[in-house]
Amino acid sequence: MNSSIKGIATATLALLLNYSANPVFALPQKINHPITVAKSQPLTNTLIVPGERVGPITRTTTKQDLVKLFGASHLVDKTISGAEGIGSFAATQVNLNQGRCLTTSCSASTLLVVWSDNTRTKPLDVRNLGSAWKTREGIGVGTPLSELRKKLGDFKLYGLEWDYGGTILLDSSKLSRYQGKLILRVNAAPNAYEKFPNDYQAVLGDGTFSSSDRHWKPLGITLTEIIVVLNPGE
Structure with missing residues (x-):
């Protein structure tokens, strides 16, 4: 395992990428019915700033x-x-x-805040983000591999179907400054294994692969999970 991601994997990454209750990686359904939030203005700020905030949710946001x-x-x-x-x-x-809905897309309207402790006064991370949430670079759930390569360069990522499957190694990318602040995971299209079994098998397991590996191309790889770490190591 790459040394810079190893530190995260021993603590934060294990929590971020693998827990048993209330699956976070299921994406919210998209419904187009823009309605304002009760007692507030419509929330149009869906900007992700890794390590700092997810829309109005910041490093100091509490449950209250x-x-x-x-x-x-x-x-x-x-x-x-x-x-x-x-x-x-x-x-x-x-x-x-x-x-x-938070915006004209309800895909942004569900998220999960994981707290550093039971007082619910300091967020560890924010996850379960829909496609309306994006970084300044325009990276969001649903971004295809081809676009990720334009924004990240030729990066490394873990193979599919294991605990850290599809996790992008940001330290190998143009956005290495987000290492430890942002977790990005990709996955193949639902029918990829049936259509392209040889290519699929070629990118399985806990090895690392280049994003330019030819076996990714037919699999319909897209970004399926974003986790924004706000207080790492807490």
Whole structure:
């Protein structure tokens, strides 16, 4: 494992990429019904600033701040399990899908804040982000591999179908400054294995592969998960 990602994998990355309860990696359904958030202006700020904020959610946002931002009726407190069921972590889901959207796309309207401890006063990370949330570079859920290569250069990533499957090694990219602040994971199209079994098998497992590897091309690789780390190591 690359030395710079190893430190994250031993603590934060294990939590970020592998826990058993309340699957975060399922993407919200897209519904086009723009309605404003109760007692607030429509939330149009869906900018991701790695290590700093996700829209209005910052490194110092508390659970009470989420109540002010979104309304208590749209928040659900959860406890999620760590890697291999070891440890548990407080989390709060923000769910505005029930007739309310943050923007003209409801794909942005559900997210999960994972807290550093049970006081819910310091966010560890924000995840379960839909396609409307994007970095300044225009990277968001659904970005195809071809676009990622334009923005990141020729980077390295882990093979598919294991704990860290499809994770991009940002330290090998043009956006190495986001290492430890942003987790990006890609996956193949749902039918890729059936259509292109040889190519699929060629990029499986815990090895690292170049983004320019020819076997990725027919698999319909897109960005399927973004995790924004706000307080790493907490």
